Amino acid sequence: xKSIILLLLTISLFSLTACAQKDTTIxxxxxxxxxxxxxxxxxxxxxMVFLPDASMLITEKSGELIHFKDGQKQMISGVPEVYQxxxxxxxxxxxxxxxxxxxxxxxxxxxxxxxxxxxxxTLMRAKLSGNQxxxxxxxxxxxxxxxxxxxxxxRITFDNDGYLYFSIGERGEKELNPQDITRDGGKIYRLNDDxxxxxxxxxxxxxxxxxxxxxYGHRNPQGMILHPESGEIWVHEHGPMGxxxxxxxxxxxxxxxxxxxHGIDYSGLPISEESSTPGMEDPIYFWxxxxxxxxxxxxxxxxxxxxxxxxxxxxxxxxxxxxxxLDGKEVVKREKLLKDIGRLRDVxxxxxxxxxxxxxxxxxxxLIEKETPEGNE
Amino acid sequence: MKLVLSLLLILFLLSCxxxxxxxxxLVVSNAEITISKVKQxxxxxxxxQVYSDFCITCHLPDGKGIPGNFPPxxxxxxLSYNRKGSIHAIKFGLQGPIEVNxxxxxxxxxxxxLSDQEVADVMNYTxxxxxxSNGNLVTEEEGAAVKK
Numbered sequence: 001x002k003s004i005i006l007l008l009l010t011i012s013l014f015s016l017t018a019c020a021q022k023d024t025t026i027x028x029x030x031x032x033x034x035x036x037x038x039x040x041x042x043x044x045x046x047x048m049v050f051l052p053d054a055s056m057l058i059t060e061k062s063g064e065l066i067h068f069k070d071g072q073k074q075m076i077s078g079v080p081e082v083y084q085x086x087x088x089x090x091x092x093x094x095x096x097x098x099x100x101x102x103x104x105x106x107x108x109x110x111x112x113x114x115x116x117x118x119x120x121x122t123l124m125r126a127k128l129s130g131n132q133x134x135x136x137x138x139x140x141x142x143x144x145x146x147x148x149x150x151x152x153x154x155r156i157t158f159d160n161d162g163y164l165y166f167s168i169g170e171r172g173e174k175e176l177n178p179q180d181i182t183r184d185g186g187k188i189y190r191l192n193d194d195x196x197x198x199x200x201x202x203x204x205x206x207x208x209x210x211x212x213x214x215x216y217g218h219r220n221p222q223g224m225i226l227h228p229e230s231g232e233i234w235v236h237e238h239g240p241m242g243x244x245x246x247x248x249x250x251x252x253x254x255x256x257x258x259x260x261x262h263g264i265d266y267s268g269l270p271i272s273e274e275s276s277t278p279g280m281e282d283p284i285y286f287w288x289x290x291x292x293x294x295x296x297x298x299x300x301x302x303x304x305x306x307x308x309x310x311x312x313x314x315x316x317x318x319x320x321x322x323x324x325x326l327d328g329k330e331v332v333k334r335e336k337l338l339k340d341i342g343r344l345r346d347v348x349x350x351x352x353x354x355x356x357x358x359x360x361x362x363x364x365x366x367l368i369e370k371e372t373p374e375g376n377e
Numbered sequence: 378m379k380l381v382l383s384l385l386l387i388l389f390l391l392s393c394x395x396x397x398x399x400x401x402x403l404v405v406s407n408a409e410i411t412i413s414k415v416k417q418x419x420x421x422x423x424x425x426q427v428y429s430d431f432c433i434t435c436h437l438p439d440g441k442g443i444p445g446n447f448p449p450x451x452x453x454x455x456l457s458y459n460r461k462g463s464i465h466a467i468k469f470g471l472q473g474p475i476e477v478n479x480x481x482x483x484x485x486x487x488x489x490x491l492s493d494q495e496v497a498d499v500m501n502y503t504x505x506x507x508x509x510s511n512g513n514l515v516t517e518e519e520g521a522a523v524k525k
Binding site for chain 1: 429430431433434437438443446472473484485487488489490491
């Protein structure tokens with residue numbers, strides 16, 4: 001009898017955790033935040049970057065590149081043709097660290113170039129001349145093409161030594177791609193700024209390896225930053241149901257997907273028996289339930305005393321901006337900012353020190369920290 | 378005594394089962410034959426694959442969506458009464474407030490980039506999964522006829 005009760009208890013506990021879609025560890029903010037609309041009428045602003053003159057380049061997933069200057073939107077011509085399917089499209093945009101001298105702009109997008117039906121993630125660099133992209137060079141094109149609609153990645157970041165990092169998701173082939181370094185997908189890549197492969201990349205000389213790979217075992221990373229103090233590359237990625245992760249990227253390391261995960265499959269069945277195993281990196285933080293993270297920034301400006309030194313991450317699924325309060329590499333507190341604003345795709349700190357967020361169906365907004373009313377402390 | 382009781386209980390349970398079985402056999406109708414045929418069809422099978430690749434992350438495997446965020450497809454009045462609108466949403470995306478089963482949703486669904494055949498397949502899958510049934514299948518031509 002006792003064992004039956006125990007069994008029943010276990011089953012009910014299991015079903016409770018399986019159904020737990022409610023996020024219980026996130027709090028309302030201690031400080032009130034508001035926003036003002038800076039660029040309106042955007043569909044899916046996927047990536048954005050500030051030019052030295054404080055104007056912005058904004059990618060629309062549909063394949064448009066927009067130059068926003070002096071309150072006006074200007075369409076840029078010569079944008080590469082994108083493979084428009086599922087999560088594919090025109091994706092991230094970044095500037096070379098020495099943009100002032102060399103004018104290189106880096107773009108990631110899904111492309112059907114090459115053999116086979118379908119498409120895969122591609123990295124290009126180009127220059128802006130007037131309202132046109134010129135000197136376009138494809139630096140990396142993942143293979144093979146596939147008609148799968150999911151997990152293209154991709155974010156682009158440079159580190160302090162001038163290396164370029166970008167991510168490609170596992171393209172809906174979790175059993176095939178992420179654990180195999182001879183295949184593209186489910187990887188963080190490291191290149192020189194001209195697309196050549198650094199000679200000290202971890203898999204240079206490994207037979208048949210894709211030598212641009214820097215780390216593997218990823219699912220779909222859509223947030224990447226250079227940590228301002230440590231100089232490390234921090235990446236977050238979408239888990240399945242539960243198990244979104246933040247990882248600090250190490251050379252040649254395996255981040256475990258799909259061998260170890262804190263998430264479960266969409267069918268409700270477990271994916272991995274373990275959530276941690278020797279030889280595979282544990283995340284510094286994981287989300288259960290998934291928030292569907294996109295875009296990330298660590299706040300360094302003095303404009304927001306409450307945010308300084310902490311991470312901001314967009315939530316596509318629950319439509320808010322998440323504050324992750326850090327103590328070193330540990331997330332000690334989470335707060336929900338800009339509740340119900342819409343699917344939050346990207347977040348950046350502008351040259352003016354303000355935080356800008358790209359929201360689907362809305363546009364680019366500037367985050368405003370409201371002063372606490374007197375006597376309300 | 379205990380033995381008698383348990384025997385009675387087993388008998389009771391068994392009888393329940395037989396009665397229910399008879400009843401369900403009686404109500405097997407043309408509609409049910411149609412739906413079992415649909416579920417063995419190529420369009421349903423392909424639609425299942427499209428659903429797993431494109432729809433499942435928001436609408437979930439049980440088609441119930443996430444209350445307040447992503448509307449349900451299972452038992453959805455929007456799907457059953459707005460066939461053309463549903464095809465349109467799959468082809469061109471959907472933005473802004475909609476009411477599904479008496480609840481308001483205000484979110485954004487992106488255009489999926491599917492072929493007209495895939496649009497028809499995934500419609501046929503969702504129209505005939507979970508508690509949904511509709512033997513009036515969508516064809517590639519019907520998918521193609523819905524314009525922006």
